[in-house]
Amino acid sequence: xxxxxxxxxxxxxxxxxxxxxxxxxxxxxxxNLQWFRQDPGKGLTSLLLIQSSQREQTSGRLNASxxxxxxxxxxxxxxxxxxxxxTYLCAxxxxxxxxxxxxxxLFVKA
Amino acid sequence: DVKxxxxxxxxxxxxxxxxxxxxxxxxxxxxxxxxxxxxxxGLRLIYFSYDVKMKEKGDxxxxxxxxxxxxxxxxxxxxxxxxxxTSMYLCxxxxxxxxxxxxxxxxxxxxxxx
Numbered sequence: 001x002x003x004x005x006x007x008x009x010x011x012x013x014x015x016x017x018x019x020x021x022x023x024x025x026x027x028x029x030x031x032n033l034q035w036f037r038q039d040p041g042k043g044l045t046s047l048l049l050i051q052s053s054q055r056e057q058t059s060g061r062l063n064a065s066x067x068x069x070x071x072x073x074x075x076x077x078x079x080x081x082x083x084x085x086x087t088y089l090c091a092x093x094x095x096x097x098x099x100x101x102x103x104x105x106l107f108v109k110a
Numbered sequence: 111d112v113k114x115x116x117x118x119x120x121x122x123x124x125x126x127x128x129x130x131x132x133x134x135x136x137x138x139x140x141x142x143x144x145x146x147x148x149x150x151x152g153l154r155l156i157y158f159s160y161d162v163k164m165k166e167k168g169d170x171x172x173x174x175x176x177x178x179x180x181x182x183x184x185x186x187x188x189x190x191x192x193x194x195x196t197s198m199y200l201c202x203x204x205x206x207x208x209x210x211x212x213x214x215x216x217x218x219x220x221x222x223x224x
Contacts, residue, residue: 043200044215100153
């Protein structure tokens, strides 16, 4: 059974710091991995999608990597800002099903 | 841009009521999904649909049913609401044919059953 784990569960950093969020999964037979952002009480916003054949994706200050063989993905956020404060979720897709991690709650202090 | 809308942001219902949650997407996606999100449990799949009138159970279908009469609309039905169905409900859709494409989420409906 596929399990997705995100570490740390919560993170507080000062503004301007570079940071890394971690996601691990137990079954490497995935179609893709997606990183989402969720603001309190809101839906999910897609940040980056990495296909199973890709190693990384970049969007602005965000960079996501994927290592299928080790079952790991990282989300790198450069020069963090208070507006980055949110919960970040990773999700792996298996056919029609997507398995979500519990998320990392990020707080960026001004 | 893909747009997924949900009929209500907040809903309060009484135990035993029949509840309808509606989701509409405007990008001709064939795949649509209903999830619930609870603290400590993350997102869990209730039902999904890969075409009109087609549906498949997800991981926690008990107490729920769904309806997909039109391609753009996917409804979640709580036949007799119970307090343990108090949760955030999220709808999503994805492009047809290619399972590698992204899921797009609606804003969510926070349902409280009293």
